[in-house]
Amino acid sequence: MDRARLAEYLRTRREALQPEDVGLPRGRRRRTSGLRREEVAVLSDMSIDYYSRLEQPRGPHPSEQMLGAIARGLRLSLEERDHLFQLAGYATPRRAADSDHVNPGMTRVFDGLHDSAAMVVSHLGETLVQTRLAVALVGDESIYTGLDRSKHYRWFTDPAARSLYPREEWDEQSRLIVADLHASYTRDGRDSRAGVIVDALLTASPSFAELWRGHPVAGPYCGPVRLLHPEVGPLELYCQRLVDPDRSQQLVVYTADPGSPSQDRLRLLSVIGTAASPGTASW
Numbered sequence: 001m002d003r004a005r006l007a008e009y010l011r012t013r014r015e016a017l018q019p020e021d022v023g024l025p026r027g028r029r030r031r032t033s034g035l036r037r038e039e040v041a042v043l044s045d046m047s048i049d050y051y052s053r054l055e056q057p058r059g060p061h062p063s064e065q066m067l068g069a070i071a072r073g074l075r076l077s078l079e080e081r082d083h084l085f086q087l088a089g090y091a092t093p094r095r096a097a098d099s100d101h102v103n104p105g106m107t108r109v110f111d112g113l114h115d116s117a118a119m120v121v122s123h124l125g126e127t128l129v130q131t132r133l134a135v136a137l138v139g140d141e142s143i144y145t146g147l148d149r150s151k152h153y154r155w156f157t158d159p160a161a162r163s164l165y166p167r168e169e170w171d172e173q174s175r176l177i178v179a180d181l182h183a184s185y186t187r188d189g190r191d192s193r194a195g196v197i198v199d200a201l202l203t204a205s206p207s208f209a210e211l212w213r214g215h216p217v218a219g220p221y222c223g224p225v226r227l228l229h230p231e232v233g234p235l236e237l238y239c240q241r242l243v244d245p246d247r248s249q250q251l252v253v254y255t256a257d258p259g260s261p262s263q264d265r266l267r268l269l270s271v272i273g274t275a276a277s278p279g280t281a282s283w
Contacts, residue, residue, distance in 0.1 A: 001061055001087070001088050001089035002087050002089075003057040003058075003059075004057055005087050006054065006057060006084075006087040006088055007054060007055050007056060007057030009083065009084065009087055010051075010054060010055050010070070010074075010084075011055050013074045013076065013080065014034050014035050014037070014040050014055075014074065015032070015033045015034035015035075016034055017034050017035050017040075017074060017075060018034060018035070019035065019039075021075060021108070022035070022039075022043060022075065022111055023111040023112060023114065024039060037051055037052050037055060040070075040073050040074060041073075043072075043073035043074075044069045044070045044072065044073030044074075045069055045073075046066065046069060046070075050066075051070070054070075061088070061089070062088055064085070064090055067081075067084055067085055067088055067090070068081075068101065070084065071084055071101060072101070072102055072107065072129075075104045075107055075108070076104070077103070077104055078101060078103070081101055102120050102128050102129060102249065103244065103249070106120055106242075106244060106249055106251055107120075109242065109251055110129065110131075110251060113131060113253060114131055114132070115131075115133070115270070116131060116133060116134075116253055116254075116255070117131065117133040117134045117136075117137045117138075117237075117253065117254040117255075117266065117269075118130070118131045118133075118134055118251065118252065118253045118254075119131065119134045119138075119141070119251075119252050120249055120250070120251055120252075121151075121249065121250050121252055122248065122249055122250075123180075123183075123184045123194075123248050123249065123250070124149075124150050124152060124181070124184060124193055124194060124197060125150045125151035125152040125153075125177070125180070125181075126149045126150050126151070127141035127142065127149075127151070128249070130142070132270075132273060133266070133269060133270050134254070136269045136270070136272060136273055137227070137229070137235075137254060137266075137269060138164065138227075147196075147197060147200055150197050151177070152177050152178075152180065152181045152197060152201075153197050153200065153201060155173070155174065155177050156174070156177075156201055156204065156205035156207065156208045157201075157204050157205060163228075164227045164228060164229065165226070165227065165228070166226055166228060169226060174207065174208075174211060175211060175216055176218070178208060178211040178212055178216050179216035179217055179218040180218050181194065181197065181198065182212070182215065182216055182217070182218070183217075183218050185198050198212070223238070223239060224236065224237070224238060224239075225237045225238065225239045225254065229265070229269070231269070231272060232265040232268050232269055232272075233265060234262075235256070235262045235265055235266070236256070236257075236260070236262045237254045237255060237256050237262060237266075238254070238255050238256070238257075239252060239253075239254055240252070240253045240254075240255060241253075254266075
């Protein structure tokens with residue numbers, strides 16, 4: 001680990017990032033050329049003291065998880081993220097389509113949706129980041145680890161993952177999820193993370209295995225969604241998706257018809273917040 005160069009690199013990246021780039025007001029009293037240290041710390045979900053010590057440089061050796069959080073907070077490109085890892089003494093993370101790194105373009109769009117029910121999801125159904133309203137709507141999906149990170153996997157192995165959907169829609173949702181995973185498996189191959197999930201589901205779920213043998217093909221990304229929220233009741237929403245050019249990530253936004261009861265219930269959820277979170281995941 002090259003502490004001095006790591007500190008210098010963090011400082012230069014922070015100074016190059018402007019408040020407007022991350023949806024923050026500039027304010028009249030701002031004297032720094034870019035973001036403040038405390039702003040980067042908040043964006044990276046870490047303490048101000050921890051981040052400040054890395055820049056000084058007198059901090060601990062950051063873990064790969066912490067470096068990934070800093071890379072997201074500083075809106076680093078994949079190339080910039082790789083350099084960050086190298087300065088910290090780690091091998092360059094995989095540059096495959098199954099990376100957990102949210103690219104800067106997707107992040108910038110996501111930053112403008114903080115009042116919406118939005119999330120960035122990988123092509124394996126792994127939620128990478130959520131807005132507060134999205135957590136209230138479908139639950140905090142950052143709590144899962146291992147195979148459970150994938151909504152695809154949870155749908156077929158955890159009954160709670162289906163609790164937000166009316167029973168009559170389970171079959172169609174199952175088909176759509178298998179089709180989505182089938183597309184990722186076909187593109188990435190058996191030795192990918194998609195292959196690991198498929199192998200595990202073929203063993204754990206007979207219903208998945210039956211659908212998988214039918215080679216389902218994914219259909220349109222957008223469509224109506226019916227949810228049964230435990231706090232606000234039924235919701236009729238539209239699930240809009242912005243797909244990354246390499247199809248590795250999707251920005252998912254739930255919306256309701258203007259003036260509809262569902263829009264009123266979404267607004268109620270924005271007031272209730274995470275206290276109303278169902279604690280389960282949904283597709």
